[in-house]
Amino acid sequence: MRNRFLAETYRRQTTNALGSAAKKIGDPELINLSIGDPDFVTPQEIIDEAFIQAGQGHTKYTKPSGDPQLVTAIRGFLKEEYQAHIEQDEIMVTVGACHAMYVAMSAILDEGDEVIVPDPYFVPYYDQVTMAGGKFVPLETNFEEGFQLDLEALEKKISSRTKAILINSPNNPTGAVYDRTTLEKLGKIAQKHSIIVLSDEVYEAISFGQKHVSVLEIADLKDRSIVFGSFSKSYAMTGWRIGYAIAPEYVISTMVHINESICFxxxxxxxxxxxxxxxxxxxxQPSLVAAFEERMVYGYRRIVATGILDVLRPKGGIYLFVDIRKTKLGSEVFAARLLEEKKVLVLPGNVFGEAGEGFVRIAVTVDLEKLKIAFDRIEEFIKTTGD
Structure with missing residues (x-):
């Protein structure tokens, strides 16, 4: 009976991997390495200032595109960090980066328009594309090539309905980082085929050993990109739900118009x-980034030391995408048994796309003491996988 009142699209709804993982939290012995919600608390300086600002009257609606002072500060940050000259009307402040992406997809996609997405991919991307009426087109990447973009394979995926390619660097879940050469070649392809590049750069500050390269620095992409940013991970502000989009003025104005009927x-x-x-x-920011790097490097060393598991050397982000293929276990079986037998919660790689089969994702969202316990348990577990 109740299905009568649901849209057909959602009558066979399934919870995505992030929602499923959240339901398992609560066991005091569980070490949760699944969801990307770090244990860090927002710096007290930020909290204190927010309270002061609330007391001064900043409790009303802002402009739909964002608080003008914040937009100006984002412009200043982009100019300082990437030498990008962005106008005030080319930025929209949003309720996190996922909100920005949803509104952007709604603004640019017609029914059946295709969006190419490197696989493995952040779980919500699929829904973001399809809810806006688009067609999700996965582009396989692999561990042996560092999960880098295969630009030749990408060009073969482009059709008359291709509207955009969605990239993410540093990447969730794989940890891959795209260098300037790759982005410049991508820019040439985007120009040649007249497609948009959607660039999820929410982990841009969490880069190790090399400076993040933004699509905003690539000349061929300046007028055909939509960039998504966030304060969640880089300032330990996940619960504040604040992000932004950068795009040409006509895209931003359309996004603002759409959002006025969502959350204003x-x-x-x-x-x-x-x-x-x-x-x-x-x-x-530096101490926060250093803490993530310390955790990532520690996890990397523990993983490769097993001689059975493998992982890319960390270059950025907060995730380790662990190659478990030598255990002969599938991703879901590995994750389920690790949870049941050792009370360590990780996400199976296949929830991030078909190319993620044979992997699990570990989020370094707990302190080193808990990470040590978790990896001790993982080592004990993999010794039993040959039984």
């Missing part, structure tokens, strides 16, 4: 907190 504007207090974060980023 991002929360004003969160926007003031984000403004505080940007103003203090040189003081607050």
């Amino acid at each position: 504007s991002a929360p004003s207090i969160s926007q003031r907190a984000a403004l505080s974060a940007l103003r203090q980023r040189h003081a607050l």
Whole structure:
């Protein structure tokens, strides 16, 4: 009976992997390495300033495109970091980067338009594309090639209905990082075929050993890209739900128009907190990035030391995409048994696309003490996989 009242699209709804993992949290012995919600608390300086700003009256709607002071601060950050000259009307502040992406997809996709996405991919991408009426087209990448873009294979995927390619660097889940040469070649392809590049850069600050390269630095992509940013991981502000999109003015104005019928504007207090974060980023961000790097390197060393598991050397982000193929277990069986037998929660790689089969994703969202316990348990577990 109740299905009568649901849209046909959702009558056979399934919870995505992130939602399923969240339901398993609560066991005190469980070590949760599944969801990308780090244990860090937002720096006190940001919290204190947000309270002050609320007391000063910043509790009302802002402009639909965002608090003008925050937009100006984002422009300043982009100019300082990437020498990108972005206008005030080319930025929209959103309720996190996923919200920005949903509104952007709604703005650019007609029914049946294709979006090419490197596989493995962040789980919500599929829904983001299809909910906007688009067709999701996976582009396989592999461990042996560092999960890098195969640009020749990409060009073969382009059809008359291709509207965009969606990239993510540093990548969730694989940890792959795209260099300037790759992005410049991608820019040439985008120009040649007149397609948009959607660039999810939410982990841009969490880069190790090399500076992040943004599509905003690539000349061929300046007028045909939509970039998504976030304060969630780089400032430990996941619960504040604040992100932004950067795009040509006509795209931003369309996104703003669409969002006026969704949530009008991002929360004003969160926007003031984000403004505080940007103003203090040189003081607050380095220690956070260093802590993530320490955890990533520790995890990498523990994984390769097993001689059975493998993983790419960390270059950025907060995820280790672990090659488990030598255990002879599938991704879902490995993750299920690890949870049942050792109470360590990871995500099976196949939830991130077909190319993720044979892998599991570990989020370094707990401290080193808990990571040590988790990897001790993982080592004990893989010794039993040959039984």
